[in-house]
Amino acid sequence: MPVVDFHIHPTKDILPWVYDWIEGFLPPGEDPRRYLEKTLTKEGIVRFLDENGLDYAVALAEQNPRCSGVITNGELADFCNGVDRLIPFADVNPHLTAAPARELDRCVKDLGFRGVKLYPVYQLFYPNDRTLYPLYEKAQDLGVPVMVHTGTSIFQGVRVKYGNPLLMDDVAVDFPDLTLILVHGGRGFWYESAFYLARFHPKVYLEIAGLPPQRLLEYFPELEQYADKVLFGSDWPGPHPKKNIQAIRELSIGEEAKVKILGGNAARILRLLNNT
Ligand SMILES: [Zn+2]
Numbered sequence: 200m201p202v203v204d205f206h207i208h209p210t211k212d213i214l215p216w217v218y219d220w221i222e223g224f225l226p227p228g229e230d231p232r233r234y235l236e237k238t239l240t241k242e243g244i245v246r247f248l249d250e251n252g253l254d255y256a257v258a259l260a261e262q263n264p265r266c267s268g269v270i271t272n273g274e275l276a277d278f279c280n281g282v283d284r285l286i287p288f289a290d291v292n293p294h295l296t297a298a299p300a301r302e303l304d305r306c307v308k309d310l311g312f313r314g315v316k317l318y319p320v321y322q323l324f325y326p327n328d329r330t331l332y333p334l335y336e337k338a339q340d341l342g343v344p345v346m347v348h349t350g351t352s353i354f355q356g357v358r359v360k361y362g363n364p365l366l367m368d369d370v371a372v373d374f375p376d377l378t379l380i381l382v383h384g385g386r387g388f389w390y391e392s393a394f395y396l397a398r399f400h401p402k403v404y405l406e407i408a409g410l411p412p413q414r415l416l417e418y419f420p421e422l423e424q425y426a427d428k429v430l431f432g433s434d435w436p437g438p439h440p441k442k443n444i445q446a447i448r449e450l451s452i453g454e455e456a457k458v459k460i461l462g463g464n465a466a467r468i469l470r471l472l473n474n475t
Pocket residue numbers: 206208408434
């Protein structure tokens with residue numbers, strides 16, 4: 200089974216507090232600007248994948264000019280072009296995109312994107328807002344997953360009320376064939392709600408980027424029983440995947456569950472095994 204990081208940000212245009220956050224994960228003295236410059240090239244990102252033991256990584260577009268940074272769908276397409284181990288996911292900021300469904304259609308059909316990520320807490324919208332329903336319908340028709348940030352964020356300008364995973368219950372019920380991924384597993388005070396939705400809805404998954412892996416069993420005591428519904432992600436260039444993968448391998452759960460979480464489930468959702 201491949202090892203898949205479902206959550207990396209190859210964003211060059213970032214805000215000052217994001218550099219500070221990245222610096223906290225680097226060896227002492229390493230400058231985050233230099234680190235990103237050398238890693239966010241085609242050679243650099245392949246080296247990153249190799250050094251971290253990743254077969255694939257989902258690379259996320261983001262249009263978060265207030266809170267974190269910007270890499271447009273077009274820029275992400277260029278970055279991923281020729282690097283088959285990167286799987287591009289679009290971002291459609293509903294405040295910046297007049298027709299989110301049409302933008303997703305373009306990204307999937309013209310640019311080869313494999314899904315979309317929404318950032319409600321950065322972009323200030325409720326993810327169950329009816330105006331987004333055409334986007335969900337499009338994703339369901341195209342057969343691509345929708346990732347949604349749930350839970351807290353430490354970046355400036357965030358409004359955490361938009362991060363309640365229970366808002367996604369509406370979407371899961373109204374779009375039963377849509378694969379929904381609850382990013383950060385409801386981080387902070389919604390772990391139980393996020394886990395419940397992943398357990399209850401057949402097409403809803405829990406993604407664990409940005410969570411300390413050694414505390415996963417504390418947040419999700421039934422992790423092993425529902426390992427089919429859990430996806431590993433790092434949130435790099437925040438936490439580095441190698442360290443977190445190692446910590447997951449050391450959890451006191453069965454080997455089969457670890458293989459599913461670290462890439463087996465992602466390979467199924469993203470149909471990686473048919474493509475290789
Ligand atoms: Zn992230």
